[in-house]
Amino acid sequence: METIRGRMSLDLDLTDFYARLANYNRLMLDLGTGDGKFALCHAESFPSHFVIGVDSCRENLREHSRASLPNLLYIIASAQNLPHELHGRVSHITINFPWGSLLESLLMNDPSLMRGLESVLSPKASLDVRLNGGALSEQGWTLEDGSERIRESLAAAGWRISKPVTMDSRALRTFPSAWAKRLAFGRDPRAIHISGYL
Ligand SMILES: C[S@@+](CC[C@H](N)C(=O)[O-])C[C@H]1O[C@@H](n2cnc3c(N)ncnc32)[C@H](O)[C@@H]1O
Numbered sequence: 328m329e330t331i332r333g334r335m336s337l338d339l340d341l342t343d344f345y346a347r348l349a350n351y352n353r354l355m356l357d358l359g360t361g362d363g364k365f366a367l368c369h370a371e372s373f374p375s376h377f378v379i380g381v382d383s384c385r386e387n388l389r390e391h392s393r394a395s396l397p398n399l400l401y402i403i404a405s406a407q408n409l410p411h412e413l414h415g416r417v418s419h420i421t422i423n424f425p426w427g428s429l430l431e432s433l434l435m436n437d438p439s440l441m442r443g444l445e446s447v448l449s450p451k452a453s454l455d456v457r458l459n460g461g462a463l464s465e466q467g468w469t470l471e472d473g474s475e476r477i478r479e480s481l482a483a484a485g486w487r488i489s490k491p492v493t494m495d496s497r498a499l500r501t502f503p504s505a506w507a508k509r510l511a512f513g514r515d516p517r518a519i520h521i522s523g524y525l
Pocket residue numbers: 358359360361362363365381382383384387404405406407422423424425426427428429430504505506507
């Protein structure tokens with residue numbers, strides 16, 4: 328699979344990948360990681376977790392992917408075509424403020440995303456999805472209806488979903504991701520947090 332560090336990309340094979348994971352009991356995947364700040368903060372805060380940020384766009388990852396932490400890796404991949412090396416390894420997945428094809432796949436219950444997620448997850452995995460009003464309205468949904476639609480898709484895929492929680496501008500301001508900060512000070516500072524577990 329293709330990993331990225333600054334301007335350099337490196338192909339990591341299964342043996343090297345498993346060697347890096349060897350001392351960690353939890354693997355967290357941040358899907359649609361953007362500039363990777365959330366993944367970096369999580370890796371710094373939880374040194375016993377291995378954190379992987381995944382995004383299809385390499386440009387935004389240049390800065391944070393330079394960080395040299397033993398428990399952090401950034402992968403260039405599409406959420407609908409996750410690397411087979413991740414198979415059965417992921418214990419926690421986050422999808423923060425998705426847009427574009429990632430959001431569309433969640434809304435449409437796209438099998439390539441849902442089956443791909445199913446294949447990378449370990450038993451009893453957990454999930455956090457944070458959705459924002461602006462991205463959903465670009466796809467023709469209100470925040471409430473779009474979130475409900477995604478909640479239903481996730482439930483149909485076997486996730487036990489908790490009651491969605493609203494995030495206001497204050498919650499967005501303190502959330503450690505670049506996009507959360509942008510939203511907090513933007514025109515529509517509202518998001519919904521959906522969490523679940525298998
Ligand atoms: C609004 S940004 C959010 C970034 C980050 N999660 C944050 O909170 O700052 C959405 C990200 O999803 C990524 N994305 C969209 N579709 C994707 C896909 N199909 N596979 C992987 N990443 C995708 C985009 O490249 C973008 O970086």
